[in-house]
Every structure is written in structure tokens, then in C-alpha cells.
Amino acid sequence: MQRPPTLTALAVLAALTALTACGAGDDKDTEAPTTPSDVTAQAGSATSVHVMWQQATDNEAVTGYEVFQKGKKVKTLPAGKSMVDINQLSPETAYSFTVRARDAAGNLSKPSPEIAVTTPAPTPDDEKPPTSPVKLRGKLDGNAVELSWGGATDNTGVTSYDIYQEDSRIHSVPGTGTTARVTGLRPGTVYTFTVRARDAAENSSADSNAVDLTTPAAAGEGPSTAPTGLRATARKGNIDLTWTPPKSDEPIESHELYLNGKLATTIVWGALPADGKAAYTLTVSDPPGTRYSIKLRAKLPDGKWGDFSAQRTVVVR
Structure with missing residues (x-):
């Protein structure tokens, strides 16, 4: 007949359980992601702001981003996103935004520096889109591309230029700029870029001319097999x-x-x-x-x- 465990045996078992729990806790991820960098905020219209940033890094993996307006969280995004439109804002109003990265353990990065932006006055009767940007050019620089173009015109003023890769908007710059740098390109890949101008009433121009660029193949890989x-x-x-x-x-x-x-x-x-x-x-x-x-x-x-x-x-x- 098996005897019940003695008090000493129970004490040893409790100690081993405590040590195991302590060891498991040592493996918990407590390292926060890096702070998102190069945060920009561009008024897309009288009631919207486009916020962008460079992606953060983490010892495990970044799982998402949180966008704050004056300390209040206004957007939560997956790890693959690095831009977002904040809508339903007030015209002619000053705003400021920060971005934080989050990992799977719930660790949050430090907030990025606050970026200030002011929405323009509304133009409710404006239905005329800007002209198209012209003479789009592109130059590869490693895993990045430098784009430049001739400015568009608009009856009320161009507020931003939107850069598209195929049919996806991947970047925006203020209406006063005519250059953009796009990073994070994959090796051995064909990219097609176009640019559209946008005004305060959210009217977008037609596409600029398209620029095709093929990034160099990675080491050990053959040339591109694209038509x-x-x-x-x-x-x-x-x-x-x-x-x-x-x-x-x-x-x-x-x-x-x-x-x-x-x-x-x-x-x-x-x-x-x-x-x-x-x-x-x-x-x-x-x-x-x-x-x-x-x-x-x-x-x-x-x-x-x-x-x-x-x-x-x-x-x-």
C-alpha cells in the first residue's frame, strides 16, 4: 500500500514548483520595441490628416502600432502598416500626433516626438481636381528609390502629393514638395510608381506618367524573370x-x-x-x-x- 507523501516531501514539491514558475517568468519578453522614427503628419483635406512613420524593430517582433492625438489613442494598426488617415477632424484646427510600436508581449515603445499639423479651411464647392504631376523620374539607391516630379496646379491649391506603387498609396508628401524617398524595396523586384496631386477638398488628379524600376537581385540569385x-x-x-x-x-x-x-x-x-x-x-x-x-x-x-x-x-x- 502506497504511503501518502510526508510533510517534508510536500515541502520539497512546493519549492520545486515555485522554482519552475520563477524560471518560466525569466523567459517573459520585457524588452520594448524601438520608437517609430521619421513621423510626419500631412493635412490631406480640411477634415483629414495623413500620418506616416518608419517601422520600428523589436527583439522578438513588432505586432502593431498605436497612433495618439494629444495622448488619446485614435488608431490601432497591424505591424505591416506604416501610415494611416485620421478622419472626421475639424477644419482650420491645430493637431499633434505621436506613434508607439507594440510587440506580442504587450510592450509599448516610447512615443515618437509630437508632430504638429493644422487642417486647412474647407472648400465645399470645389469639385475641380488638380492637374497631373509631370515628368516623374526615379533613381534606385540600394533598397530605396528617390522620386521627383514636376508640380501640379489647382484652382484652390495642391495640399499633398500621393505616391502609388501599382494601385496602392504608399507615401504622401506636402503639396509644397516634389520629391519623395521610398524605402524597404525587395531585391530583384519590378516596381511601378505613379504620383497623384490632391487638394483640400480631397479631389485627386489623374496619374502622372509611370516609372518602372527593377531592384538588383540578391546575392546568389539570378536576373529578373519578368516580362x-x-x-x-x-x-x-x-x-x-x-x-x-x-x-x-x-x-x-x-x-x-x-x-x-x-x-x-x-x-x-x-x-x-x-x-x-x-x-x-x-x-x-x-x-x-x-x-x-x-x-x-x-x-x-x-x-x-x-x-x-x-x-x-x-x-x-
């Missing part, structure tokens, strides 16, 4: 496409065509395109004025899909 020279011309009911397939020692016989970010069709030739050029006509049925974003990628001889081409945007007639 190049994509051109898209819209006409009634159709979009005519031409491009150059990626270089390969074996024939490239098919491409996937993406429309507005979704696979639209797979193009397969019975015979290979002559002179290294490819052409295809896409039939569309949406009404005139519909905007399409188009890109494609090739099926490589090893059976894998290659890199995406630069994106082109057209409006059907």
Missing part, C-alpha cells in the same frame, strides 16, 4: 497589349494575364511569338471610362511562374 516593355492601348471594347517575354534558353510558351490584381486568362501560343515580341488583344465589356490595371508573368521552362511585369493602367473608351 519587359509592356504596353497597353485601350480602344472600344478591347485593350491591345505588347511586351517582350523574359530571356530563356528554352521557349516561353504561355503567360498569365492579371486584370485589377486578379487572374483574367492564361495566354498560350500555338507558335512562339516572332522576333521575341508578344502581342495579345483583351476583350472587355465594361462601360467606357472603366479603369483597368494590367500586368503579366511568364511560365518558365522549369514549370514555375516567373516575376510579374511592370503594371500598366488604361481607361477604356
Whole structure:
């Protein structure tokens, strides 16, 4: 018959349990993330402000960001975000914002320095958009790009310029600026940038010209496998496409065509395109004025899909 544990045995067990709990506590993450840097706040309209920052780092991982207006939390964002629009503000009013990073253990970074911004006066009758920015240019600098453009004009004044990578706004600068630096680019990737001007009534211009840039491949990786020279011309009911397939020692016989970010069709030739050029006509049925974003990628001889081409945007007639 088994005897019950003695008082001494129970004491030892309690001590071991306490030591185990203490050791588990030693593993708890108590290190806070770094403070988000380069925080900017730009009035996008009379009632909105666009806040941006450079992402923070953490010994484990940053899981999100919190944006504060005068000590009051106004936005919570996931780790992948580094910008946000704060809406429903008052016209002609001074605001200040700070940003803090958060990790999985709940540790918060120190708040960034306060950034002040004043919303402009409302322009309720303004329905005229600015002109498009012109002569957009881009220059790669490692994993970053320096963009510059010619300024737009507006009947009430340009309040900001929005930088787009494909169809996603990734950065904004004040209406007095005509340059931007975009960081965090991936190696061996094709990027397509455009810029739009915006006024205080939230009217946005049409896109500037597009700039395509391909970042250098990472060490040990081969050249880009993206199709190049994509051109898209819209006409009634159709979009005519031409491009150059990626270089390969074996024939490239098919491409996937993406429309507005979704696979639209797979193009397969019975015979290979002559002179290294490819052409295809896409039939569309949406009404005139519909905007399409188009890109494609090739099926490589090893059976894998290659890199995406630069994106082109057209409006059907």
C-alpha cells in the first residue's frame, strides 16, 4: 500500500514548483520595441490628416502600432502598416500626433516626438481636381528609390502629393514638395510608381506618367524573370497589349494575364511569338471610362511562374 507523501516531501514539491514558475517568468519578453522614427503628419483635406512613420524593430517582433492625438489613442494598426488617415477632424484646427510600436508581449515603445499639423479651411464647392504631376523620374539607391516630379496646379491649391506603387498609396508628401524617398524595396523586384496631386477638398488628379524600376537581385540569385516593355492601348471594347517575354534558353510558351490584381486568362501560343515580341488583344465589356490595371508573368521552362511585369493602367473608351 502506497504511503501518502510526508510533510517534508510536500515541502520539497512546493519549492520545486515555485522554482519552475520563477524560471518560466525569466523567459517573459520585457524588452520594448524601438520608437517609430521619421513621423510626419500631412493635412490631406480640411477634415483629414495623413500620418506616416518608419517601422520600428523589436527583439522578438513588432505586432502593431498605436497612433495618439494629444495622448488619446485614435488608431490601432497591424505591424505591416506604416501610415494611416485620421478622419472626421475639424477644419482650420491645430493637431499633434505621436506613434508607439507594440510587440506580442504587450510592450509599448516610447512615443515618437509630437508632430504638429493644422487642417486647412474647407472648400465645399470645389469639385475641380488638380492637374497631373509631370515628368516623374526615379533613381534606385540600394533598397530605396528617390522620386521627383514636376508640380501640379489647382484652382484652390495642391495640399499633398500621393505616391502609388501599382494601385496602392504608399507615401504622401506636402503639396509644397516634389520629391519623395521610398524605402524597404525587395531585391530583384519590378516596381511601378505613379504620383497623384490632391487638394483640400480631397479631389485627386489623374496619374502622372509611370516609372518602372527593377531592384538588383540578391546575392546568389539570378536576373529578373519578368516580362519587359509592356504596353497597353485601350480602344472600344478591347485593350491591345505588347511586351517582350523574359530571356530563356528554352521557349516561353504561355503567360498569365492579371486584370485589377486578379487572374483574367492564361495566354498560350500555338507558335512562339516572332522576333521575341508578344502581342495579345483583351476583350472587355465594361462601360467606357472603366479603369483597368494590367500586368503579366511568364511560365518558365522549369514549370514555375516567373516575376510579374511592370503594371500598366488604361481607361477604356
